[in-house]
Amino acid sequence: MNGRRAVIVGGSIGGLFAGNMLVQQGWKVDILERAKDDLASRGTGIARHLELEQLLKRLGIVADDTVGIDVSGRTAFDRNGKIIAEYNLPQRLGAWNRVFEPLFEKFPREHYHNGSEFTGMETTDVVTKVQSANGQVFEADVVIGADGFSSTVREFVAPGVKPTYGGYVAWRGVSGEENLTAEFLASIFSHYAFLFVPKSLLIGYPMAGSNGSVTIGKRRYNYLWYYPTTEENLKELLTDNEGHLHENGIPPPLIQRNHIDELKMNAQRLMPENFLEAVFKADTTMFQPIYDVNSDRIVFNNVALIGDAAFVARPHVGVGVLKAAQDAISLATSLSECHTISEALTRYENERFQAGKRAVTHGRNLGAFIERGLDKPEDDPTLNLPPERIIRVSGRPYEHVLEQNL
DSSP, rough: OOEEEEEEOSSSSHHHHHHHHHHHHOEEEEEEOSSSOOGOOOOOOEEEEHHHHHHHTTOOOOGGGGGEEOOOOOEETTTTSSSEEEEEEOOOEEEEEEHHHHHHHHOGGGGEEEEEOOEEEOOOSSSSSEEEEESSSSSSEEEEEETTTHHHHHHOOOOOOOOEEEEEOOOOOOGGGGOOOOHHHIITTSSSSEHHHHTTTEEEEEETTEEEEEEEESSEEEEEEEEEHHHHHHEEEEEEEEOBBBBTTTGGGGSOHHHHHHHHHHHHHSSSSGGHHHHHHHHHEEEEEEEEOOOOOOOHHHHEEEEEGGGEOOOGGGOOOHHHHHHHHHHHHHHHHHHHHHHHHHHHHHHHHHHHHHHHHHHHHHHHHOOOOOEEEEEEEEGGOOHHHHHHHHTTOOOHHHHHHH
């Protein structure tokens, strides 16, 4: 299918995976990214699964030991901050930007359009014309929606599919290693930590520094706190000082100061003292509302949805980046190997639809105790999710959970 044209809406990791693969195959590809600024400064910690490294290699991007920090396992802490269990589950923990940057650098810069927001498309017998808010029009044989949980492409082709709020948010913060006390560094920093705070869950782990360094003294500590929040309170969290509601997520600098202060008060009230530094010394604090998106279809004529535009699984699963990459590679491979675009998109949907469904279900199960307002997971035995199981299966692809009988 050389000589074909693709327009990808969304210039994050999934869009760049698909774009680079298609360019390798001789396609002309344009990526439309609505953000006006560079995305490299965004994102926090991620799990670097072996499958992700293998997919990067297909693009000629080979990771070395500096892309992440290897941890030997996972550590359970009680509500007094004491270690109560350790699990031998080695994993590499990395930073989002260390995946994004090499993908961005590899893609032809003149075909990556920042500040181009998708507004619609028109399809004739010959071509699809994709329009952006700045007046540009791009012609395409295939349109790929890779624009995240609030996908404008999904809204255009499947307006009935809406994100469903899960009843809680994930507060996130990152602290520079140099700003943390010796006590925190000795007792907490090196652990992939799980702490079941009342009606919520705190996870923390080390990650590379802002410049990608894994040198001792230049790394960072990332925390993620799943915390129950009503829909009414969520709207307040998403509203800035000027009264503007950021429905698709509020930029960290615009979060009202009183909400950060309330977060810290809740941390003091609920967390053991030795974990408080993670919250109080964070250089940047942000939050992510927890949504599910469970699509009925991911292909619409010559339009394909990938990553969070197709399905949104809660971050408990820890496969957002990996799933986007797998979707992108599956789609690009299908377009390369099939005789027609229609055949290729049908094959892609057959390969990736059920994987998306499984990820959504897996994420819902892991977060069910928070959604239900339980003090701790074992309070409802019907969930069959004791803390040990949550610790073992969080941040692992569903296929790993089955294969390793976790």
